[in-house]
Amino acid sequence: MTVQQLRYSKEEFARRGSEIYESQVRPQVEQGNHGKIVAIDIETGAFVLAKDSLTASDRLLEQYPDAQIWFVRIGHRAVHRIGFTSSNVLEPMYCNDSRQC
Template sequence: MVIRQPKYSKEEFARRGDEIYESRVRPQIDAGDATQGGSNDRRIVAIDIESEDFEIDENEIAACDRLESRRPNAQIWIVRIGSRYVRR
């Protein structure tokens, strides 16, 4: 098992993750909700902060696994749609 080390400070990691979520991911989620009549609230978004690639799933591990299958060296930031917290 390969152990990855973060390339960024905690602050930079969070800043980049939040910036990508707000500028790239959230507009796509909002547009999908509007056209499909559904809601993504409470689902998990796993974002690679280097490539800006992302996955959405109800399960955190499933989202991360799919993202890592495409981006083996992903630096993953996790967001819960509609919440400030991933877990309570």
């Protein structure tokens, strides 16, 4: 297995991935696919929808072996979650003028 070299800075990678998802991919996949993973090639705009990131990336790499892949979990802010919370609401890790720390 060969390791791909990233061709973009982290910031450019994220900017391209987010832009393609919001403008081209999201309108096509959002309805009825909550929680599924989208793998997007940030160079071609090609994308694959799957139940997990491994399946999505494998399918995209079959079509585009040199793909620079950006992942999105539909309806979520992050692709993966670390840890457990008793609710889906996360408390901010800072204080502001309106609440006690």
